[in-house]
Amino acid sequence: MPELPEVETVRRGLEPHLTGHRLVRVDQRRPNLRWPMPPDLVQVLTGARVEGLRRRSKYILIDLDRDAAMLLHLGMSGRIRVEGGILGGFHHDASLRAQHDHLVLTTDAGVTVTLNDARRFGAVDLVRPGQDHPLLARLGPEPLGEDFTPGVLAAAFAGRKAPVKSLLLDQRIVAGLGNIYVCEALFRAGIHPARPGGALAAGEIAPLWGHIRDVLAEAILAGGSSLRDHRQASGEMGYFQHEFRVYGREGGACPTPGCGGVIARIAQSGRSSWFCPQCQH
DNA sequence: CCGGGCGCCTGTCAGC
DNA sequence: TGCTGACAGGCGCCCG
Numbered sequence: 001m002p003e004l005p006e007v008e009t010v011r012r013g014l015e016p017h018l019t020g021h022r023l024v025r026v027d028q029r030r031p032n033l034r035w036p037m038p039p040d041l042v043q044v045l046t047g048a049r050v051e052g053l054r055r056r057s058k059y060i061l062i063d064l065d066r067d068a069a070m071l072l073h074l075g076m077s078g079r080i081r082v083e084g085g086i087l088g089g090f091h092h093d094a095s096l097r098a099q100h101d102h103l104v105l106t107t108d109a110g111v112t113v114t115l116n117d118a119r120r121f122g123a124v125d126l127v128r129p130g131q132d133h134p135l136l137a138r139l140g141p142e143p144l145g146e147d148f149t150p151g152v153l154a155a156a157f158a159g160r161k162a163p164v165k166s167l168l169l170d171q172r173i174v175a176g177l178g179n180i181y182v183c184e185a186l187f188r189a190g191i192h193p194a195r196p197g198g199a200l201a202a203g204e205i206a207p208l209w210g211h212i213r214d215v216l217a218e219a220i221l222a223g224g225s226s227l228r229d230h231r232q233a234s235g236e237m238g239y240f241q242h243e244f245r246v247y248g249r250e251g252g253a254c255p256t257p258g259c260g261g262v263i264a265r266i267a268q269s270g271r272s273s274w275f276c277p278q279c280q281h
Numbered sequence: 282c283c284g285g286g287c288g289c290c291t292g293t294c295a296g297c
Numbered sequence: 298t299g300c301t302g303a304c305a306g307g308c309g310c311c312c313g
Contacts, residue, residue: 003306034289034308058307076307077291100291119290121307135308162284171308178306227306228293247306269285272304 002058002074004143004176005219006230006238010080011055013233017082017111018050018062025106033102033120034075044068044126045105057139057175061127068126071133075121082233085111118229139175143212148174150206157197157205164200165193165268168212177212180225180247183274185212187246192280193273194266218243246274254278 002010026045031037038044048064055061062070074080079096085107096116103115103124115124127133140156141147156173157164167173168182177185186193188211191204200208224230224238227248231237245255246263254261254276261278 006306073307075290076305117290118292119305119307121289160283166284169307180306225306230306270287 002078002224002230003178003181004055004058005181005216005222005240006224007058007060007074007176008055008220009224009230009232009238010074011053011060013082014060014080014113015053017085017109017113017233018105018107019052020050021107021109021111022047022049023105024108025104027104027106029102029104033117033122033124035123035125037103037124038126041124041126045070050107056136057142057171058178059136068128071123071125071127071135072115073123073135075117075119075123077119077229078115078117078122079229079231080233081114081116081231081235083112083114085109113233138172140171140173141175143174143176143216148209148213150202150209153209154200154202154205157200160197162197163194163268164191164197165273167197169271174212176216179271179273180244181212181215181219183247184215184245187275187280188215190280192277193268193275195281246276249274 023045026042028037028042044066048066051063051065053060053062058073060072064070100116100118101114102117105113141152157167160167165182165186168177185208189204189208191200191208219225219240222238222240222243223232223236225240226237227241249263250265252263254263256276256279259276259279261276263274264277265272265274
């Protein structure tokens with residue numbers, strides 16, 4: 001499912017239900033997702049008070065009044081739903097199978113927060129104070145943060161022969177992009193996804209940098225993109241899928257006025273890239 | 282270091 | 298109505 005905008009949407013939806021609340025019950029239904037969950041997960045979480053929620057790239061970090069923060073990654077199909085309480089969700093997809101509910105947190109307000117992940121590519125872990133967590137250690141800058149600049153992007157592309165599409169998916173270069181928003185940013189920038197990164201001119205990189213930030217910010221405002229799995233914590237869909245200009249639109253008309261191109265799809269390292277052959281070079 | 286490919290899992294959909 | 302293959306918002310690992 002989730003790229004940065006979807007994860008940020010989930011984080012914002014969870015925040016009012018968790019921050020300042022104590023976890024009174026923790027129900028762990030299986031020992032692992034992509035990796036084993038820590039053996040002391042239930043012990044550490046039970047009775048802990050949540051001090052706040054942060055996001056780093058596609059990870060949610062739940063700060064606790066304990067010597068650990070909870071780390072959550074939603075993989076491809078992970079969903080969070082919040083139920084119960086005054087602000088609880090009310091229109092969750094009835095087809096969500098309880099079979100894939102892997103972790104249920106209950107707060108002192110009677111709210112339940114459930115992690116559902118059919119494909120189990122997601123992760124739950126604990127981050128100890130001062131720990132350089134291996135999943136976070138090598139992440140590049142936050143694309144919406146101050147550390148991400150056109151110069152940083154240019155330096156990361158310099159001399160690289162890999163397609164710009166692959167480089168933007170590399171979380172060490174910039175952290176939080178996935179297939180959707182890379183395709184959309186490259187379209188907006190008029191850059192062909194197969195161009196070698198090192199072949200981009202500075203005059204192309206700065207606009208690309210701006211389009212990456214724009215498309216992410218717009219998607220966050222829309223609550224993310226709901227294709228198959230993503231829902232806001234309330235159960236409500238995101239709406240940015242209606243704004244896609246190329247993603248998933250093979251055979252459709254290029255939205256650029258007067259272009260007349262037809263959206264194409266190519267495979268790049270096993271994943272689909274959609275683009276307009278007419279206006280992306 | 283670099284680039285590319287594989288595999289982890291389940292669900293859905295198109296085509297036969 | 299099956300069945301089969303392709304494909305899906307990610308990412309660590311292994312290979313040359």
